[in-house]
Amino acid sequence: MDLKVGVIGTGAIGIEHIKRINEKVQGAFVTAVSDINIEQAKNLASEIDAVFFEKGEELIASSDVDIVVVTSWDPTHEKYVLEAIKHKKYVFCEKPLATDSAGCKRIVDAEIAAGKKLVQVGFMRRYDRGYIELKQAIETKTFGEPLLLHCAHRNPTADKNYLTPMAIINTGIHEIDALRWLLQEDYVSAQMILPKQTSYTHEKLHDPQILILETTSGIHIDLEIFVNCQFGYDIKCDVVCETGEIGLEDPAYTHMKAKGKNYTKISPDWQTRFVEAYDYEFELWIRSIQAGEFAGPTAWDGYVAAVTMDACGKARETGEKTNIQLEACPALYK
C-alpha cells in the first residue's frame, strides 16, 4: 500500500519535495498540506488533489496522513517533529532539526521515550554522488590519511530575512553534518572569522564568514560561507591527504565554446545542484519506512550538528576558539 504523506510548509523546498514524492518516488503520494500562507497552500492542495489543513498539528493527527514532511521555516521544525513523535508517525524534517541544541535534545529525548527511530533529518549531502565517492576514497585510504579539508558554500544571493547566525544555522549546517559523516570523526573545536564584507550584503548579515573546525584526530577544516557571491551556487570540498588530493567537481552536463571562450555552466541554486541527491534521499526514506529498516541521518545527527552550531555562535560572539563536547551516544542511535 502506498504511504500517505502530509507536508507542512509549501514554500520553495516544500513544493520541490511534493513534486518529487508525487512524480518521481515509488510507494508514496501527498494527501495533505499545511502552511501559514493559507491562500497559496489551499491552491496547491486543490492542484494536487490533497486536503488542506490550517494547522500543522491537525495534519499530523489526521488519518489521511501516515508519514510527515516538515519543510516550514527553521524555527517551526521542533514543534512539528515533537508532534509527529507524539503520534508515532515517521517524520522527515528539513535541516536544521531545531535552531539550537536544546531543541534538538528535546526531540532526541522524545524519540528515546517513544522507543523507536522515527525522525530523519534532511542532510541530503550524504546522498550526493560526489560526497559518496569522497567518503569511499577516505575509507579505503586511497591517498593515505586525510589531513586538511578546504570547503566553500556559496549562494548567489540572500534576502533581507537572512541574518548573521543563519550562515551556520541555515547554511553551514550542511557541511557540519556532511564532513563529520565523511570523516567519521567528531569535532573538538570551532572558530569563526569575520573578514572584510561584500558590499552586496545588508547591515544584519556579516557576509562572508569563515568557520574553522578541528576533529578528534586533529584534521583541520576551513569552510567559507558566502551567501551573496553573485555568480552562482558553488560548493567546494577538497580533501588533502598524505599522498594526494580528492575534491568535488561541479556537476556539468554541457559546455559552450563561443566568442573565444570555453564556458561551463554553474548551478544557479540548490534545487539544480543537488537534484539527484534530494531524489535519492526521498527514494531511500520511503523504501526504509516500508522495509522497517531506518537508515538515514537521525535525530542524534541533528543534535550533534546543533551542538557544533551552538559552539559556532559562541565562537562568533567571543572571537575565540570554542571547545565542543558531546555526551555519549544513546543506545537507540548506535
Ligand code: NAI
Ligand atoms: P520558504 O520560505 O520558501 O518556505 C517555507 C514555508 O514554510 C513557507 O511557505 C511558509 O509560509 C511556511 N511556514 C512557515 N512557518 C510555518 C508554520 N509554522 N507552519 C506552516 N508553514 C509554515 O523556505 P524554503 O527555502 O522552502 O525552506 C524551508 C525549509 O527547508 C527550511 O528549514 C530550510 O532550511 C530548508 N531547506 C533545505 C534545503 C536543503 O538543501 N536541504 C534547501 C532549502 C531549504
Ligand code: NAD
Ligand atoms: P520557504 O520560505 O520558501 O518556505 C517555507 C514555508 O514554510 C513557507 O511557505 C511558509 O509560509 C511556511 N511556514 C512558515 N511557518 C510555518 C508554520 N508554522 N507552519 C506551516 N508552514 C509554515 O523556505 P524553503 O527554502 O522552502 O526552506 C524550508 C526549509 O527547508 C528550511 O528549513 C530550510 O532550511 C530547508 N531547506 C533545505 C535545503 C537543503 O538543501 N536541504 C534547501 C532549501 C531549504
Ligand code: ISE
Ligand atoms: C538553504 O536553506 C539550503 O539548505 C541550501 O542548501 C543552502 O545552500 C542555503 O544557504 C540555505 O539557505
